[in-house]
Amino acid sequence: MLSEQDRRTLREIELQLERDTTLATTMQRQARAERWARRRHDLTVVVAGVLATVCLFLPGAAGAGLMAAVVGIVAYLVRRWRFAGQPGPAPAEQIGDGVSGQRPTG
Numbered sequence: 001m002l003s004e005q006d007r008r009t010l011r012e013i014e015l016q017l018e019r020d021t022t023l024a025t026t027m028q029r030q031a032r033a034e035r036w037a038r039r040r041h042d043l044t045v046v047v048a049g050v051l052a053t054v055c056l057f058l059p060g061a062a063g064a065g066l067m068a069a070v071v072g073i074v075a076y077l078v079r080r081w082r083f084a085g086q087p088g089p090a091p092a093e094q095i096g097d098g099v100s101g102q103r104p105t106g
Contacts, residue, residue, distance in 0.1 A: 034083075041079035048072030 002010065017023060048071045055065030 038079065038083060041075055041082075044075040045072050045079070048075060 048068045052065045052069035052072060055061040055068055058065075
């Protein structure tokens with residue numbers, strides 16, 4: 001529980017943020033840019049995986065399939081390295097308390 005002084009300070013900060021939307025706008029832009037970067041990496045991995053699978057079954061295209069697989073693996077590893085320690089979107093089952101799947105009360 002916050003003390004009365006802490007609550008007043010928090011409220012002052014909230015009011016200041018409501019008046020000055022620069023910080024909120026900057027944070028939204030950064031979050032949007034990160035989401036798109038993750039999506040581009042995911043799309044690259046999926047497309048490379050599909051191409052690798054298709055090429056491996058085509059006669060004479062095994063080399064191209066192997067190269068597509070390497071590109072997909074590199075894109076996956078770069079994504080893990082670039083976004084390490086940054087929380088992504090939480091799966092629905094992890095929103096609750098982790099045991100019963102219920103949202104915590106109180």
